[in-house]
Amino acid sequence: MAEQREMKEKNPWHSAVVILITVLGITAIVALVTTAVLQNKPLLQKYKYGIVLDAGSSHTAVYIYEWPAEKENDTGRVHQKHICKVLGPGISSYSHSPELAGESLRTCMKQAERFVPIRRHRETPLYLGATAGMRLLSMENQNVCDQVLGSVEKVLRSTPFSYQGARIISGQEEGAFGWITINYLDDRLKQGSGTTGALDLGGASTQITFATNQEGMGESAENTVTFRLYGNDYILYTHSFLCYGKDQALKKTLAQQAQVGNSSVLDPCFNEGYSVDRNYSSVYSSPCIMAGKPLETGYSFTHIGKGDASQCQQAIRRIFTNPGCNFSRCSFNGVYQPPIQGPFGAFSAFYFVMNFLNLTSDSLEGTREKMERYCSTPWHQIKQQHPGVKEKYLAEYCFSGNYILSLLTDGYKFTSETWSTITFIKKISGSDAGWTLGYMLNLTNMIPAEAPDSPPLPHAGYVTLLLFISLVIFVIFLFSVKSLWPRCTTQTQII
Ligand SMILES: Nc1ccn([C@@H]2O[C@H](COP(=O)(O)OP(=O)(O)OP(=O)(O)O)[C@@H](O)[C@H]2O)c(=O)n1
Numbered sequence: 001m002a003e004q005r006e007m008k009e010k011n012p013w014h015s016a017v018v019i020l021i022t023v024l025g026i027t028a029i030v031a032l033v034t035t036a037v038l039q040n041k042p043l044l045q046k047y048k049y050g051i052v053l054d055a056g057s058s059h060t061a062v063y064i065y066e067w068p069a070e071k072e073n074d075t076g077r078v079h080q081k082h083i084c085k086v087l088g089p090g091i092s093s094y095s096h097s098p099e100l101a102g103e104s105l106r107t108c109m110k111q112a113e114r115f116v117p118i119r120r121h122r123e124t125p126l127y128l129g130a131t132a133g134m135r136l137l138s139m140e141n142q143n144v145c146d147q148v149l150g151s152v153e154k155v156l157r158s159t160p161f162s163y164q165g166a167r168i169i170s171g172q173e174e175g176a177f178g179w180i181t182i183n184y185l186d187d188r189l190k191q192g193s194g195t196t197g198a199l200d201l202g203g204a205s206t207q208i209t210f211a212t213n214q215e216g217m218g219e220s221a222e223n224t225v226t227f228r229l230y231g232n233d234y235i236l237y238t239h240s241f242l243c244y245g246k247d248q249a250l251k252k253t254l255a256q257q258a259q260v261g262n263s264s265v266l267d268p269c270f271n272e273g274y275s276v277d278r279n280y281s282s283v284y285s286s287p288c289i290m291a292g293k294p295l296e297t298g299y300s301f302t303h304i305g306k307g308d309a310s311q312c313q314q315a316i317r318r319i320f321t322n323p324g325c326n327f328s329r330c331s332f333n334g335v336y337q338p339p340i341q342g343p344f345g346a347f348s349a350f351y352f353v354m355n356f357l358n359l360t361s362d363s364l365e366g367t368r369e370k371m372e373r374y375c376s377t378p379w380h381q382i383k384q385q386h387p388g389v390k391e392k393y394l395a396e397y398c399f400s401g402n403y404i405l406s407l408l409t410d411g412y413k414f415t416s417e418t419w420s421t422i423t424f425i426k427k428i429s430g431s432d433a434g435w436t437l438g439y440m441l442n443l444t445n446m447i448p449a450e451a452p453d454s455p456p457l458p459h460a461g462y463v464t465l466l467l468f469i470s471l472v473i474f475v476i477f478l479f480s481v482k483s484l485w486p487r488c489t490t491q492t493q494i495i
Pocket residue numbers: 055056057058059090131132133201202203204205206245246247348349352353393
């Protein structure tokens with residue numbers, strides 16, 4: 001006790017300073033920890049929304065997208081919240097009663113009102129993009145086409161959303177925005193790493209799009225699209241083949257097998273035992289089949305299945321014309337195509353068909369074999385094996401599988417080696433592969449041309465580092481303070 005008293009007398013501030021430093025230190029640590037915890041606690045996230053209607057040739061789908069309000073430029077942030085499939089056919093099928101085209105959208109638009117919070121309705125952009133069905137209708141009858149667009153516009157304007165327009169998008173846009181969608185969802189754009197090509201098969205058109213090096217792209221300006229995204233330049237090859245979607249390709253194949261006047265058509269692309277009465281006018285009812293269209297198409301015929309995959313592919317090959325290639329290389333119909341550069345994502349009907357036929361992970365040879373087997377299976381057996389599948393789809397799968405084989409190999413020149421670079425996909429990270437997301441990202445400027453500046457550390461890392469460094473400084477400080485009074489401890493220990 002005497003020594004302690006002696007020490008206090010020697011260092012009158014000792015106890016007070018040590019207590020003060022300890023209190024300040026503890027207070028600082030508590031403050032730092034509290035700040036770190038508060039900064040990192042999950043915030044109540046606010047979301048924004050965008051709606052895109054894909055008015056395709058076979059049907060219309062309404063896509064609702066959602067993204068965190070504060071982080072619009074972060075790759076992969078926008079995701080599909082909901083999809084509503086409009087009942088009935090695509091809007092181009094309402095040419096006889098255009099006003100019903102708009103009416104057909106009402107149910108899905110009501111659904112959209114429920115999926116987007118009311119307070120966001122007014123600011124939610126709403127777009128409609130029509131694809132190949134409307135491209136064909138505009139070729140057939142521009143006036144009716146305008147009436148159909150007017151009818152959908154009227155209904156979309158009556159919704160509480162921010163209507164931004166209904167238009168027919170070009171085949172080039174359809175291809176390029178499909179490419180943006182899959183690469184955005186795969187998080188490849190911000191990384192600036194290699195990209196994935198896009199293969200899209202619809203009912204009335206099909207698109208092929210892939211990034212390629214500059215060499216050779218000067219050959220065909222109409223097949224070139226350039227983008228600068230997140231500070232990276234992309235030169236894309238893209239082509240849309242109108243009339244080569246799978247429904248129009250089926251009509252083309254049937255038309256070139258049918259001879260008007262014949263009462264039956266024996267079709268290798270349909271299963272044996274399949275037999276349906278059709279009218280020739282249904283085959284020729286498209287601007288895609290103008291060539292060879294007879295003046296009188298009022299006859300009917302019986303469409304009979306023969307079930308032969310090899311013969312079917314021969315028939316399909318004849319719809320790809322070969323008028324000569326004016327470029328260094330072509331795909332088909334004299335269209336320029338540089339050497340394919342994979343990997344590729346194949347979506348829409350590419351996926352529906354190959355998924356149904358269980359062909360999403362087979363080699364090219366395996367695919368050919370399975371197609372032979374599928375097509376030679378009698379129709380009654382196919383129906384028995386797939387009782388839940390819509391009969392129209394079921395009947396067409398032999399044709400559709402062979403068409404995909406032929407389009408990819410005879411058309412786009414995929415080989416046994418490059419076949420494995422194709423992945424058949426429906427969704428990526430919960431969002432459908434297709435042009436709609438890319439279209440919205442582009443129109444809302446959500447993908448910047450330059451990479452946004454980002455701090456060197458993420459927020460959580462920054463707070464943790466700050467806390468750690470502060471603790472180290474505090475500990476060093478304590479040790480230094482302790483060493484300022486060596487005699488206190490030494491003297492106490494000696495006694
Ligand atoms: N389960 C399904 C769903 C659709 N389909 C077929 O897939 C094609 C439709 O693909 P989609 O991408 O929806 O085409 P659309 O947008 O309607 O056509 P386009 O882009 O050419 O306008 C149609 O032939 C349809 O019969 C199919 O075979 N199986």
